[in-house]
Amino acid sequence: MAKEIFMPKLSSTMEVGTLLQWFKEEGDPVSMGDPLFEIMTDKINIEVESYEDGFLLKKYFEVDDEIPVNQIIGYIGEKNEQVPNESPGISSGDSQESVSAVQQETSIETDTNEHVYSSTEKVRATPAARRVARENQMELALVSGSGPNGRIQEKDVLQFLLHHENEVKITPLAKKIADSNQVDIASLQGSGVNGKIVKEDVAQAIASHRQDTSAPVKRKRLSGMRRVIGERMQQSVNTAPHVTLTSEIDMSKVKELRAQLLPIIEKQTGYRLSFTEVIVKAVGVVLSRHASVNASLISDEIVYNEEINIGLAVAVDDGLLVPVLKNVNTKGLAAITREAKEIGKQARDSTLQPQQMKGSTFTISNLGMYAIDAFTPIINLPETAILGVGRIQDKPVVINQSIEIRPMMTVSLSFDHRVIDGAPAAAFLTELKHVLENPFELLV
Amino acid sequence: MREISYLEAVREAMSQEMRKNEDVFLLGEDIGVYGGAFGVTRGMIEEFGPERVRNTPISEAAIAGGAVGAALTGMRPILELQFSDFITIAMDNLVNQAAKLRYMYGGKGKVPMVLRTPAGSGTGAAAQHSQSLEAWVAHIPGLKVVQPSTAYDAKGLLKAAMDDDNPVIFYEHKLLYKTKGYVPEEQYSIPLGKADIKRKGKDVTIVATSIMVHKALEAAEVLEKEGIDIEIVDPRTLVPLDEETIIESVKKTGRVIVVHEAVKRGGFGGEIASVIAESEAFDYLDAPIKRLGGLPIPIPYNPNLEKAAVPQVADIIAAVKETVQFK
Numbered sequence: 198m199a200k201e202i203f204m205p206k207l208s209s210t211m212e213v214g215t216l217l218q219w220f221k222e223e224g225d226p227v228s229m230g231d232p233l234f235e236i237m238t239d240k241i242n243i244e245v246e247s248y249e250d251g252f253l254l255k256k257y258f259e260v261d262d263e264i265p266v267n268q269i270i271g272y273i274g275e276k277n278e279q280v281p282n283e284s285p286g287i288s289s290g291d292s293q294e295s296v297s298a299v300q301q302e303t304s305i306e307t308d309t310n311e312h313v314y315s316s317t318e319k320v321r322a323t324p325a326a327r328r329v330a331r332e333n334q335m336e337l338a339l340v341s342g343s344g345p346n347g348r349i350q351e352k353d354v355l356q357f358l359l360h361h362e363n364e365v366k367i368t369p370l371a372k373k374i375a376d377s378n379q380v381d382i383a384s385l386q387g388s389g390v391n392g393k394i395v396k397e398d399v400a401q402a403i404a405s406h407r408q409d410t411s412a413p414v415k416r417k418r419l420s421g422m423r424r425v426i427g428e429r430m431q432q433s434v435n436t437a438p439h440v441t442l443t444s445e446i447d448m449s450k451v452k453e454l455r456a457q458l459l460p461i462i463e464k465q466t467g468y469r470l471s472f473t474e475v476i477v478k479a480v481g482v483v484l485s486r487h488a489s490v491n492a493s494l495i496s497d498e499i500v501y502n503e504e505i506n507i508g509l510a511v512a513v514d515d516g517l518l519v520p521v522l523k524n525v526n527t528k529g530l531a532a533i534t535r536e537a538k539e540i541g542k543q544a545r546d547s548t549l550q551p552q553q554m555k556g557s558t559f560t561i562s563n564l565g566m567y568a569i570d571a572f573t574p575i576i577n578l579p580e581t582a583i584l585g586v587g588r589i590q591d592k593p594v595v596i597n598q599s600i601e602i603r604p605m606m607t608v609s610l611s612f613d614h615r616v617i618d619g620a621p622a623a624a625f626l627t628e629l630k631h632v633l634e635n636p637f638e639l640l641v
Numbered sequence: 642m643r644e645i646s647y648l649e650a651v652r653e654a655m656s657q658e659m660r661k662n663e664d665v666f667l668l669g670e671d672i673g674v675y676g677g678a679f680g681v682t683r684g685m686i687e688e689f690g691p692e693r694v695r696n697t698p699i700s701e702a703a704i705a706g707g708a709v710g711a712a713l714t715g716m717r718p719i720l721e722l723q724f725s726d727f728i729t730i731a732m733d734n735l736v737n738q739a740a741k742l743r744y745m746y747g748g749k750g751k752v753p754m755v756l757r758t759p760a761g762s763g764t765g766a767a768a769q770h771s772q773s774l775e776a777w778v779a780h781i782p783g784l785k786v787v788q789p790s791t792a793y794d795a796k797g798l799l800k801a802a803m804d805d806d807n808p809v810i811f812y813e814h815k816l817l818y819k820t821k822g823y824v825p826e827e828q829y830s831i832p833l834g835k836a837d838i839k840r841k842g843k844d845v846t847i848v849a850t851s852i853m854v855h856k857a858l859e860a861a862e863v864l865e866k867e868g869i870d871i872e873i874v875d876p877r878t879l880v881p882l883d884e885e886t887i888i889e890s891v892k893k894t895g896r897v898i899v900v901h902e903a904v905k906r907g908g909f910g911g912e913i914a915s916v917i918a919e920s921e922a923f924d925y926l927d928a929p930i931k932r933l934g935g936l937p938i939p940i941p942y943n944p945n946l947e948k949a950a951v952p953q954v955a956d957i958i959a960a961v962k963e964t965v966q967f968k
Binding site for chain 2: 323324325326327328343344345348350351352
């Protein structure tokens with residue numbers, strides 16, 4: 198007969214768990230101890246293992262679903278065994294069984310029921326004691342009361358506040374376990390007499406991955422975007438050997454160019470030309486002469502891209518989007534300005550279409566609006582390189598044996614050493630510097 | 642510094658006002674040559690004559706009714722009831738006439754009268770002459786209720802009561818009549834609704850009324866030797882009640898005992914305790930509010946039992962110790 202898989206109750210406060218991922222598909226064979234799925238509780242992420250041999254017959258929930266404790270998530274049983282089409286609801290099984298099925302970090306077992314009791318018991322305290330506790334944002338349950346029937350008096354709270362850091366009550370055994378497992382005793386809530394920390398308290402802290410149960414730390418689920426960014430960044434750093442070259446560029450002439458073109462382009466498009474668009478245009482032109490920097494490494498093949506499509510990193514709420522400007526080498530500054538401003542706005546308004554974020558062959562990340570000179574950008578795979586743009590700052594530079602003040606900008610080029618070597622990357626960056634210092638070359 | 646008794650202070654307050662104000666007159670049973678049940682008005686008929694110190698028939702209903710009528714028509718009567726227990730007979734005129742008329746006439750009429758009456762036990766006068774019924778009248782909107790505990794307060798509060806355009810029930814305490822204290826010779830007024838801190842302290846607040854102020858002071862003396870520092874708040878007037886002084890004191894000490902001689906059940910201590918619990922002082926309470934009051938029995942005739950029926954100094958000391966036990 199098919200066995201239920203249900204949402205385990207992993208802590209006394211857990212009411213729902215969020216399904217993060219399935220490790221098995223319907224029909225997959227599973228054996229006892231195989232990780233079945235990963236869940237997130239209010240405290241931890243944890244993999245839940247199978248405690249049956251058989252086949253995964255049914256998955257009632259999908260990733261990101263919030264599932265109440267003991268809700269039946271699926272079934273394991275014999276191949277082709279019949280199970281309900283919808284989750285039958287709360288499991289009739291013993292919840293303790295599921296806890297033991299959870300991958301334990303340590304072998305120390307804890308009695309969760311006892312903890313539930315102590316944490317939900319109403320604290321007996323005088324109004325004054327409550328006020329002082331409230332003012333100090335502390336948990337009254339931690340204080341042992343000296344009043345009648347253990348009532349917490351104001352002085353108990355004051356004394357606790359005075360001493361609690363250096364006078365934690367703990368049994369010798371609990372202290373030994375805590376020390377050897379590097380558990381912070383101050384973060385523990387004692388369940389023994391007068392709030393004394395006993396062995397079980399330490400064991401529970403270890404079992405819950407040393408998550409502090411008393412401190413209300415702000416927690417936020419990883420958003421989809423953050424997860425994607427994280428995965429892609431990790432993949433890039435792990436697979437592409439990054440080398441970052443930096444160079445300082447004299448932006449005097451770009452400034453002049455921008456000053457002259459700004460009113461013209463503003464009249465044509467309604468948008469103000471910024472340095473980003475000039476840099477995009479220059480990168481596009483230089484990339485057309487350095488095909489290797491515009492290449493993509495796709496499964497053991499270096500693809501020399503025909504199009505020159507520049508991805509522009511745009512910061513949005515809690516994330517980063519890289520909309521793409523297509524064929525920049527063939528477009529004028531007015532067109533680039535209009536496109537760049539429009540996709541930037543769409544990115545911030547979250548109205549970008551998926552195809553607007555595809556097909557880039559090179560990426561520019563501009564932090565010039567901040568007090569950033571140079572940085573080491575991470576390559577947007579499968580591209581070969583990414584250009585990090587720093588701020589433009591007036592600096593003294595030596596020109597013809599005299600010191601002049603020039604608007605200087607540092608650019609950082611990270612490239613994938615699997616695809617190209619230092620020399621071609623340096624040649625690209627040198628030419629980019631040359632073009633930006635002599636922007637009339639863009640006309641060539 | 643001149644010291645006179647509480648009784649003399651009451652008489653002096655009335656005499657000084659009557660010399661100044663022709664509208665003020667006294668009425669009551671045997672208040673003339675006899676000087677009233679406790680001798681408060683003794684000698685006054687000689688000075689002011691029988692027109693202004695009027696003996697009445699033995700009818701509290703008639704005395705109170707006559708006073709309401711006189712007050713409504715422009716006089717400022719002071720009526721004396723021999724024992725405050727008899728206020729029950731005057732109750733209809735007090736509750737349904739005196740307290741109501743100024744409101745019902747939309748302020749066009751007023752009832753400026755003072756009802757003086759001795760209350761409390763301790764004289765062996767037994768069940769019908771020993772009660773403390775101030776909570777009855779404190780419940781009635783339109784009546785002001787005064788309970789002076791010292792000679793000084795008695796003179797000043799009585800002046801304020803005589804000046805007030807509303808009916809004021811002025812409770813004197815039989816055992817306090819003989820107590821002496823500093824009292825200025827000239828007239829002075831203590832505003833109704835202003836409590837007095839009779840003793841400053843930091844550990845426990847005792848809100849005590851009338852004779853219990855003195856018992857609390859005695860208890861404080863004893864407790865001081867044990868290192869317990871008592872603050873004693875005397876509300877002096879129950880209506881209006883100086884809530885602010887009480888609340889501030891409780892906020893300071895975090896502990897409060899309310900003591901009155903009247904029966905605890907339904908007594909005014911419940912009102913004071915509620916005021917505290919409802920106020921911001923709640924968050925400063927570090928012990929339950931405690932009430933001490935009379936036992937729910939008629940005052941016994943046996944002197945030992947009579948004492949046992951109302952809070953004594955030892956009871957206050959015990960209550961304080963219980964309250965500060967966990968400080």
